[in-house]
Amino acid sequence: MKKTGAQILCESLIKEGVEVIFGILGGALLPVYDTLPQYPQLRHILVRHEQGAAHAADGYARVTHKAGVCIATSGPGATNLVTGIANAYMDSCPMVAITGQVGRPFIGKDAFQETDITGITLPITKHNYLVDDTAELARTVKEAFYIAQTGRPGPVLIDMPKDVQQEEVEFTYPEKVDLPGYKFVSRGHLAQIKKAVGRINKAERPVIIAGRGIVISQAYNELKELAEKAQIPVVNTLLGISSFPGAHILNFGMIGMHGMAYANMAVQNADLIIAAGMRFDDRATANTKRFAPQAGVIHIDIDPAEIGKNVPVDIPIVGDVKNVLKAINKQIERRDHLDWITQLDQWRREHPLLGHDQGNELLPQYVIRQIQEATQGNTIIVTGVGQHQMWAAQHFVYTKPNSFISSGGLGTMGFELPAAIGAKVAHPEEMVWSIAGDGGFQMTVQELGTIAQENIAVKIAIINNGYLGMVRQWQELFYERRYVDTKLWNPDFVKIAEAYNISGIKVKSREEVAPAIQKAMDHPGPFLIDFVVEPEENVYPMVQPGESLSRLLETPKPEMISSY
Amino acid sequence: MSLTNKKHTLVALVEDRPGVLNRVASLFRRRAFNIESIAVGRSEKPGLSRMTVVVDGNSAKIEQVRKQLDKLINVVRVTDITAEDIVTRELALIKVNATTATRSEIMQIVDIFRANIVDVASNSLTVEVTGDEDKVESMLELLRSFGVKEISKTGKIALTRG
Numbered sequence: 001m002k003k004t005g006a007q008i009l010c011e012s013l014i015k016e017g018v019e020v021i022f023g024i025l026g027g028a029l030l031p032v033y034d035t036l037p038q039y040p041q042l043r044h045i046l047v048r049h050e051q052g053a054a055h056a057a058d059g060y061a062r063v064t065h066k067a068g069v070c071i072a073t074s075g076p077g078a079t080n081l082v083t084g085i086a087n088a089y090m091d092s093c094p095m096v097a098i099t100g101q102v103g104r105p106f107i108g109k110d111a112f113q114e115t116d117i118t119g120i121t122l123p124i125t126k127h128n129y130l131v132d133d134t135a136e137l138a139r140t141v142k143e144a145f146y147i148a149q150t151g152r153p154g155p156v157l158i159d160m161p162k163d164v165q166q167e168e169v170e171f172t173y174p175e176k177v178d179l180p181g182y183k184f185v186s187r188g189h190l191a192q193i194k195k196a197v198g199r200i201n202k203a204e205r206p207v208i209i210a211g212r213g214i215v216i217s218q219a220y221n222e223l224k225e226l227a228e229k230a231q232i233p234v235v236n237t238l239l240g241i242s243s244f245p246g247a248h249i250l251n252f253g254m255i256g257m258h259g260m261a262y263a264n265m266a267v268q269n270a271d272l273i274i275a276a277g278m279r280f281d282d283r284a285t286a287n288t289k290r291f292a293p294q295a296g297v298i299h300i301d302i303d304p305a306e307i308g309k310n311v312p313v314d315i316p317i318v319g320d321v322k323n324v325l326k327a328i329n330k331q332i333e334r335r336d337h338l339d340w341i342t343q344l345d346q347w348r349r350e351h352p353l354l355g356h357d358q359g360n361e362l363l364p365q366y367v368i369r370q371i372q373e374a375t376q377g378n379t380i381i382v383t384g385v386g387q388h389q390m391w392a393a394q395h396f397v398y399t400k401p402n403s404f405i406s407s408g409g410l411g412t413m414g415f416e417l418p419a420a421i422g423a424k425v426a427h428p429e430e431m432v433w434s435i436a437g438d439g440g441f442q443m444t445v446q447e448l449g450t451i452a453q454e455n456i457a458v459k460i461a462i463i464n465n466g467y468l469g470m471v472r473q474w475q476e477l478f479y480e481r482r483y484v485d486t487k488l489w490n491p492d493f494v495k496i497a498e499a500y501n502i503s504g505i506k507v508k509s510r511e512e513v514a515p516a517i518q519k520a521m522d523h524p525g526p527f528l529i530d531f532v533v534e535p536e537e538n539v540y541p542m543v544q545p546g547e548s549l550s551r552l553l554e555t556p557k558p559e560m561i562s563s564y
Numbered sequence: 565m566s567l568t569n570k571k572h573t574l575v576a577l578v579e580d581r582p583g584v585l586n587r588v589a590s591l592f593r594r595r596a597f598n599i600e601s602i603a604v605g606r607s608e609k610p611g612l613s614r615m616t617v618v619v620d621g622n623s624a625k626i627e628q629v630r631k632q633l634d635k636l637i638n639v640v641r642v643t644d645i646t647a648e649d650i651v652t653r654e655l656a657l658i659k660v661n662a663t664t665a666t667r668s669e670i671m672q673i674v675d676i677f678r679a680n681i682v683d684v685a686s687n688s689l690t691v692e693v694t695g696d697e698d699k700v701e702s703m704l705e706l707l708r709s710f711g712v713k714e715i716s717k718t719g720k721i722a723l724t725r726g
């Protein structure tokens with residue numbers, strides 16, 4: 001039966017199991033939007049800026065493990081998606097981004113709202129398409145979802161000229177994809193697994209570094225089994241948080257620039273690193289030349305290009321980390337590493353995170369701890385980027401798998417609010433907290449409109465220190481306290497919320513924190529809390545740029561750099 | 565793994581679609597890989613082109629190039645054939661100054677290299693030479709003394725022997 005390109009798009013999305021689309025229409029998308037009412041099973045959420053659509057799709061994807069879908073018109077609509085697409089690419093999030101394009105006769109003529117979005121997104125998509133033949137549209141959508149959701153997930157963009165949306169062609173949805181150039185290895189090489197098992201069995205001071213790959217392939221149980229069976233301490237990368245229970249006795253926290261001292265000490269003193277679904281990002285490894293100097297490295301990743309990219313690897317295993325861990329667990333010996341664990345425990349006692357319970361000031365760490373107290377970890381935390389992100393990573397105990405959603409690789413301020421919208425739309429039954437800084441919050445603040453229009457019950461905590469705090473911290477430590485352009489004049493955030501018909505409350509003292517959080521949780525709809533915190537509180541520990549994980553600034557006193 | 569830089573020849577089978585060369589070139593730029601030459605044309609398989617890329621780098625870098633290329637959806641297969649027994653060719657068109665006095669000397673050189681003269685003008689000759697890189701380079705070296713006006717070269721193409 002003949003259908004228009006717009007109908008083919010909608011029906012193909014339904015075939016792929018899509019339920020929600022985040023987007024904004026425009027001239028080059030009118031045929032698609034005009035068709036949407038024919039398909040009430042596709043819920044469209046009108047955002048306020050296309051970047052918000054991409055982040056919402058990203059947040060949706062992270063909690064559902066399905067491709068998030070965002071849609072934007074040609075030209076500025078498409079370019080506004082770019083940050084969100086790049087963010088999804090860096091964090092390996094499945095996403096299908098659909099853009100309208102000027103009609104085929106106008107392409108290349110610098111037509112109104114024409115932009116070469118496939119050219120622009122070439123280096124930040126897993127793949128992209130410009131549909132120039134309507135008969136190819138169904139196959140293109142099928143391929144896009146397949147590519148986005150398999151192997152190492154990532155964003156795929158489909159650019160659709162307006163006349164393709166209008167043209168009628170025969171529609172059949174393909175059953176299978178035929179992509180001779182696309183392959184991924186799902187099961188690890190048996191000989192490599194055997195080698196890895198031998199190495200793990202012999203290790204005296206092994207450490208597992210769990211990355212986002214564990215979350216992506218939902219290998220929580222396999223990771224736990226490996227850790228418990230061979231008694232191996234587990235540390236996380238930032239995006240590996242919530243891949244392993246936060247309160248588990250073998251969990252030794254986050255590594256990296258703002259990682260826990262004992263997590264970094266574990267890595268630097270290990271004789272074997274089992275890197276599971278992580279990519280040795282420089283924020284996690286610090287100086288790679290002095291990273292884990294005593295350790296052999298087993299690296300498990302589904303993307304062969306990650307092996308050996310940043311650090312040398314002794315035993316690479318290319319494959320889906322869930323399958324690989326399963327295979328390893330079958331062969332591994334039951335071991336104990338009491339001396340090693342005792343040593344790590346001692347370091348944990350000797351090098352705790354900085355105190356946050358003393359004094360009268362309202363400290364940001366205290367706010368995070370109080371959200372933890374009130375929710376008991378039974379929530380999804382979505383953060384932006386900066387100091388609040390690090391405090392949320394350090395001071396919240398993530399007991400639920402995949403309960404920490406954050407912009408890692410790209411470090412996109414303003415990610416939190418739209419991503420929280422995506423997470424909440426995907427899981428309306430779950431509590432979702434968007435934790436923001438006052439700087440980042442203003443980068444996507446307009447999505448309060450989306451929240452109000454769709455009544456999306458996210459809880460918003462602004463850690464308001466009146467600065468672009470992380471940059472101010474760097475200025476303090478490395479630029480002799482010259483706070484150039486990091487001080488912010490801020491509006492009254494509660495009034496902003498109220499202008500959007502969203503309830504809110506300002507909190508200035510410690511006593512007000514817990515009641516405010518309770519009030520937010522009791523409130524049925526969205527709720528905003530503006531926590532006015534100590535302006536110049538810093539994130540510690542900190543590995544200074546260029547230093548190794550072994551040299552750590554643990555307190556505000558520079559002479560207190562500990563080396564181990 | 566060797567840390568010394570050396571020229572590697574990579575052969576990629578790629579889908580014959582618009583924009584594929586752009587995807588490959590964009591990848592090289594983005595990852596700061598240095599292309600010496602790139603040549604692409606139809607292969608024996610319908611719908612597939614064969615691309616020969618010469619890259620300079622140490623073996624770790626080249627391994628990254630290969631893996632990153634392989635990740636492109638339109639790239640079907642990539643092999644580093646540097647260490648294999650291969651036949652390589654490139655073609656150069658060289659426009660060289662020629663006077664009555666030098667013309668016959670140039671023609672002798674052309675003969676020795678089994679090259680061809682493809683255009684004759686009153687004050688120049690255009691020579692077509694095909695061969696491996698060394699042959700083309702030495703021919704060029706000899707012609708330089710007469711004054712080379714213009715050069716146009718294809719990139720290297722390669723196949724494994726047998």
